[in-house]
Amino acid sequence: MLQRYRLLKLSRKTDLSNQRRTYSLNSTKNKTDSAMDIVYFEDIELDINRDLGSYQVCKKEVIDFATVWDPQPFHIDENAAKDSIYGGLTGSSIHMMAVLSKVISQNPVHYAVLANLSTQFDMPNPMRVDDTLFFSSQAYEKRLSKTRPGIGIVSFKTVVINQDNKTVLNTLTTTMVSCRPGDTH
Numbered sequence: 001m002l003q004r005y006r007l008l009k010l011s012r013k014t015d016l017s018n019q020r021r022t023y024s025l026n027s028t029k030n031k032t033d034s035a036m037d038i039v040y041f042e043d044i045e046l047d048i049n050r051d052l053g054s055y056q057v058c059k060k061e062v063i064d065f066a067t068v069w070d071p072q073p074f075h076i077d078e079n080a081a082k083d084s085i086y087g088g089l090t091g092s093s094i095h096m097m098a099v100l101s102k103v104i105s106q107n108p109v110h111y112a113v114l115a116n117l118s119t120q121f122d123m124p125n126p127m128r129v130d131d132t133l134f135f136s137s138q139a140y141e142k143r144l145s146k147t148r149p150g151i152g153i154v155s156f157k158t159v160v161i162n163q164d165n166k167t168v169l170n171t172l173t174t175t176m177v178s179c180r181p182g183d184t185h
Contacts, residue, residue: 037108037110038110038112039109039110039112040112040178040179040180041112041144041152041154041177041179041180042152042179042180044139044142044152044154044177045139046138046139046140046141047138047139047140048138048139049137049138050109050136050137050138051134051135052103052104052135052137052158053103053107053134053135054133054134055099055102055133055135056130056131056133057091057099057127057129057130057132057133058129058130059089062089062090062091062095062129063075063076063089065092065095065098066091066092069092069094069095070093070094074086074089075090075091075092075095086128088128088129090126090127091126091127091128091129093123095127096168097169099127099133100135100158100160100169100171103135104137111175111177112178113175113176113177114151114175114176114178115175115176116174116175117175117176118173118174119171119172119173119174120172120173121170121171122169122170123168123169123170124166124168125167125168126168127168127169128162131162131168132162133161133162133168134161134162134163135160136158137159138156139155139156140156140157141154141155142177144179148176150179151176151178152178153176154174154175155172155174155175156172156174157170157172158170158173
């Protein structure tokens, strides 16, 4: 019921091309004040790279998040982090996933996702204090559900790079996505 309400609430269309968005976990509002656009299963095009925006990583956030969720010395103690294999403070992997979720959820374009079925990820480089992260995603595979009418299965590749063009995060996610209301498959 909540998902249906959300889909109806977000159904206004707007031109969102060439807009860059910057997010922070401390803010509750996206800096681009445009209406959200909903994308149903039928509308998803494969192999089209989509810019999701950027995110600035700050020291206080890295330390605060890790203090609660992943209190490793290289996440919460600057001196210990300098002596670690990382040579400085790094954000935890779960923090990086939270940032990804934040950026996706505040993007003006929303896929009509009903559930996440699986996520695989790797982090070839750490998320560091003062990084500017850039997010992009593309659908690479889709099919209609064999057992649930009105639902599609879509797989996405998401890449996060930093200001030095180094990959910080790669994800492969498979989701259930709603077909357009009224369409029968």
